[in-house]
Amino acid sequence: MNKFFTETLLDWNNNENTRSMPWKGEKDPYRIWLSEIILQQTRVEQGWTYYEKFILNYPTVQDLAAAPEEAVFRLWQGLGYYARCKNMLAAAKQIVSMHHGHFPNTYDAIQSLKGIGPYTSAAIASFAFNLPHAVLDGNVFRVLSRFFDIDTPIDTTAGKKQFTQLAQELLPHGQSASYNQSIMDFGAVVCKPQQPACKSCPLSKKCKAYQQGLTSLLPVKSKKLVIRKRYFYYLVVQHQDNIYIRKRTENDIWQNLHEFILLETTAPEDPATLQASTAFKDIMKDIRYNIDGTSAPLKQQLTHQTIYSQFLLLSVNEKPELPGYTAVPKEQLDHYAFPKTITDFLKNRELTLF
DNA sequence: AACCCGGGGCA
DNA sequence: TGCCCAGGGTT
Structure with missing residues (x-):
């Protein structure tokens, strides 16, 4: 045999x-x-x-x-x-x-x-x-x-x-x-x-x-997959020619990849009401900004998570204080590795800012 | 032992 | 949608 x-x-x-x-x-x-x-x-x-x-x-x-x-x-x-x-x-x-x-x-x-x-x-x-x-x-x-x-x-x-x-x-x-x-x-x-x-x-x-x-x-597997839903709202803050990004380091998806300023919620939010949230105010504090646009909601299916994400384009006139985030000239963004949701967003630059 | 980690192809 | 792909690391 x-x-x-x-x-x-x-x-x-x-x-x-x-x-x-x-x-x-x-x-x-x-x-x-x-x-x-x-x-x-x-x-x-x-x-x-x-x-x-x-x-x-x-x-x-x-x-x-x-x-x-x-x-x-x-x-x-x-x-x-x-x-x-x-x-x-x-x-x-x-x-x-x-x-x-x-x-x-x-x-x-x-x-x-x-x-x-x-x-x-x-x-x-x-x-x-x-x-x-x-x-x-x-x-x-x-x-x-x-x-x-x-x-x-x-x-x-x-x-x-x-x-x-x-x-x-x-x-x-x-x-x-x-x-x-x-x-x-x-x-x-x-x-x-x-x-x-x-x-x-x-x-x-x-x-x-x-x-x-x-x-x-056959073959037999014992575990069943549980898929979690997450909602990511990215604030794409632009000051002059710079965009603010950071490297993801937490014990989470996309470690060592980069992202914009992230606001995560457990349920879908309207971008307008999001601006009134304490989480939003904690990040933007007294920074004066203008909303230049909002992307359509995007969806990415991972093996065990569904990520819904939306991008808000913010421009500021004065250099903002954003601890943990780094200003990067936008023409240098392609030197950094991003998750697919973000590369898709960057690829589709229909939004006025880019 | 249980859980976590991406993105894409296919039925 | 659900399943799977030349799996491995962490807790």
């Missing part, structure tokens, strides 16, 4: 049914690492251009380690999960300072780098060094849970342990790189989340889920 499974996947891989990617067959651990960080929870198509941008701008780990943080974040802008970017920079510095610029070549040493967990460590260890570590990502969970009909929830400690052990047992000796590549491609191309191609699947005759008509029920 196990031998049929692994050999079928390797054969499938050799028949060139797989996806093409710019990093495939890559042996430079730096490039493999870069691709793996970019692809965490990210579709291959979505990460593709980012990978090319990073390789072009930072050809070596030394280049990345020496890069200004703001420039790296700007390159990452729009990709999401921004902690990956910060950890990636920290790992680059780790590699340069602790490993003399040479990528570590054992599973444990690789995993000790910032932003690298079990999956990414196994991926780099196998792809770059052909070390015998099985990858366990969303594709592998799905393929294994279906073929072996395992209904242990994959988002639990027990589930992770069980699937990790099974994946490792299946790993064919000496072929970890090609096998890991095979099973992930197979999960993405054949054993897809929705409407898997079971009729043409080379594993189907021994797939336990397919035989019982259970493919749509």
Whole structure:
């Protein structure tokens, strides 16, 4: 059973049914690492251009380690999960300072780098060094849970342990790189989340889920997602040529990205009544301003939050006192990384101010 | 163990 | 809408 499974996947891989990617067959651990960080929870198509941008701008780990943080974040802008970017920079510095610029070549040493967990460590260890570590990502969970009909929830400690052990047992000796590549491609191309191609699947005759008509029920997840609604009102304060922004640092979404002056409410507010609120007055105090315009409300759907945002354009004649915020010439705004809601706003400059 | 973190594609 | 994507870190 196990031998049929692994050999079928390797054969499938050799028949060139797989996806093409710019990093495939890559042996430079730096490039493999870069691709793996970019692809965490990210579709291959979505990460593709980012990978090319990073390789072009930072050809070596030394280049990345020496890069200004703001420039790296700007390159990452729009990709999401921004902690990956910060950890990636920290790992680059780790590699340069602790490993003399040479990528570590054992599973444990690789995993000790910032932003690298079990999956990414196994991926780099196998792809770059052909070390015998099985990858366990969303594709592998799905393929294994279906073929072996395992209904242990994959988002639990027990589930992770069980699937990790099974994946490792299946790993064919000496072929970890090609096998890991095979099973992930197979999960993405054949054993897809929705409407898997079971009729043409080379594993189907021994797939336990397919035989019982259970493919749509596997894998099992235990947690249900709760989505919170938030309302962001951004005051875009302009004094002469300057716009006031700050870097987000709280324990919240969009860490290390920038934003305008934020007023958050728990319910939708009318911009006019917002101006009368104490929160608004606390920020603007006795600053004399003029409202030059109000944007249409924008909506952004995150995985676990829905952000409704609206932009109020304020101009002031005297240099305002806005603690925590920095005046930036508006033509330099594109040096800073912003969340998508704000880049969308900046892109649509139908408002008179811009 | 539970919770948090983006943005996009697809049915 | 809901689900998922070459997951990892923090509490």
